[in-house]
Amino acid sequence: MQSIALIGYGGTAQTVVQELTKAAGNAGPDIHVVVRPGKVEQYRNMVPPMVQVIDNLACLPENVGLVIETAGHSAVSMYGHQVLSSGRDFGLISSGALADETLLEQLRAAALESGKHLLVFNGAVAAIDAITSAKAAGLQSLCYTGIKPATAWEGTPAAEQFDLGSLTAPTVIFEGSAREVALAYPKNANVAATVALAGVGMENTSVRLIADPHATVNRHRLDGTSALGRFEFETEARPSASNPKTSSSTAFSILAYLRGGPNALRLT
Numbered sequence: 001m002q003s004i005a006l007i008g009y010g011g012t013a014q015t016v017v018q019e020l021t022k023a024a025g026n027a028g029p030d031i032h033v034v035v036r037p038g039k040v041e042q043y044r045n046m047v048p049p050m051v052q053v054i055d056n057l058a059c060l061p062e063n064v065g066l067v068i069e070t071a072g073h074s075a076v077s078m079y080g081h082q083v084l085s086s087g088r089d090f091g092l093i094s095s096g097a098l099a100d101e102t103l104l105e106q107l108r109a110a111a112l113e114s115g116k117h118l119l120v121f122n123g124a125v126a127a128i129d130a131i132t133s134a135k136a137a138g139l140q141s142l143c144y145t146g147i148k149p150a151t152a153w154e155g156t157p158a159a160e161q162f163d164l165g166s167l168t169a170p171t172v173i174f175e176g177s178a179r180e181v182a183l184a185y186p187k188n189a190n191v192a193a194t195v196a197l198a199g200v201g202m203e204n205t206s207v208r209l210i211a212d213p214h215a216t217v218n219r220h221r222l223d224g225t226s227a228l229g230r231f232e233f234e235t236e237a238r239p240s241a242s243n244p245k246t247s248s249s250t251a252f253s254i255l256a257y258l259r260g261g262p263n264a265l266r267l268t
Contacts, residue, residue, distance in 0.1 A: 003030035003064045004258065005057075007079055008071025009043055012093065015251035016070075020258070021048045032060060034067070034079070057082055066091060068121075068254060073097035073186045076107075084110035084118065091119035091257070091264060093250055095193040096182035099202055104267075111268035119264040121257060123250040125191045125220055127233040128265055131198040134226035142199045144178070144192045147210040147219040156185050158211060170212040178205035185209065191220055198265050199224070 006013040017031060030052070035043050037055045044053050054060065057067070057079065067083040069075045069092040076097035083090040084107060098104040098120075111118040122128050131142065150164040150171075158164065158173035174181055178196035181189040189207065196205035217236040224231050237249045257263040 002066055002258075003032075003061075005032040005034055005054075005060055005064050005067045007034045007067065007069045007075050009033050009035060009046065010070060012251045012254070013070040015248075016068075016254050017047065017051055019251075019255050021050065030061070030063060032064060057086065060086075060088075065089060068092070069094060070254075077103055080107045080118075081110050084114055084116050087114050087116060089117040089119060091121055091254070093121050093123055093190060093254070094186070095120045095123075095190045095197060096186050098197060098267075099179045099182035099193060108268050116268075118267040119257075120194055120197060120267060121250070122253045122263045122265065123190060123194060124218060124235070124237045124253075125194055125222070126235045127222055127231070128194070128198050129262070130231055130233070131195060131222070131224065132265075134224060134228055134231065135199055138227035139200050140225045140227070141206075142195060142204070142222070142224045143206045143208070144195050145208045145210065145219075145221040145223075146189065146191060147212050147215060147221070148188070149215045149218075150211040150213045152218070153188065153209075153211045156188060158185075158209070162211065164211060164213075167211060167213040170210050170214075172208060173211050174207065174209040176207060178202045178207050181207045181209065194265065195222060197267065 032052045032054055033047055035053060035055050040053050040055050047053055066089045073094045073096060076092050076094050080090050107118050150167050153164055178192045179202035182193045192207045196202045217238055219236050221234045253263045
């Protein structure tokens with residue numbers, strides 16, 4: 001397994017580090033955690049002894065071939081170009097950041113120039129292979145529906161439009177394109193952006209978000225039509241204990257990829 005660096009040390013990164021160190025101990029890959037400048041000491045005691053904490057990508061050793069963003073949209077724009085230009089692959093979970101077309105093209109250009117890969121981890125979404133196959137044959141339409149507990153939408157525009165604590169039935173809180181939802185709900189709608197990048201693009205992927213007061217899991221539904229026929233997929237993912245806005249499966253999609261699985265969409 002290659003040596004890696006993780007940008008950020010929230011719930012997703014903590015799970016990745018915990019699983020890697022638990023499985024391999026001191027014999028595992030080199031792991032670095034990248035934090036904001038001046039925050040090294042704050043995080044040093046939070047990581048296992050074999051994990052290095054740095055606040056500057058220039059401190060990464062040459063054997064680190066993959067840098068993984070787990071810190072939100074701003075981290076994609078802050079670090080992505082620098083990572084790729086340094087001759088390393090860049091993987092991300094905050095795919096909604098790529099709704100910014102300028103940023104996406106800059107990262108693609110940097111990846112192509114350096115001969116490296118720009119990767120989007122599958123996260124909580126299944127059936128990326130079905131979407132890409134349908135796209136190759138002629139994908140005609142793609143709709144994503146995200147259903148989460150009402151509390152998962154606190155701190156989003158939905159909280160300003162609805163009394164989330166008083167909902168008694170599933171309520172549609174957003175309808176629009178994947179680009180619109182990625183910009184309006186940056187912490188909640190990365191799944192929509194990922195399926196859009198795999199399929200018909202940000203503008204042509206329709207999205208529906210639902211707050212369900214009775215839900216205990218995050219549900220992700222995909223409906224599509226293509227020259228091959230029609231497909232429909234639905235998955236249920238338990239919310240992360242540290243952040244109900246994301247699914248626990250996000251960390252394990254990274255781990256599966258690191259262990260040789262096809263759990264990432266390659267954009268270059």
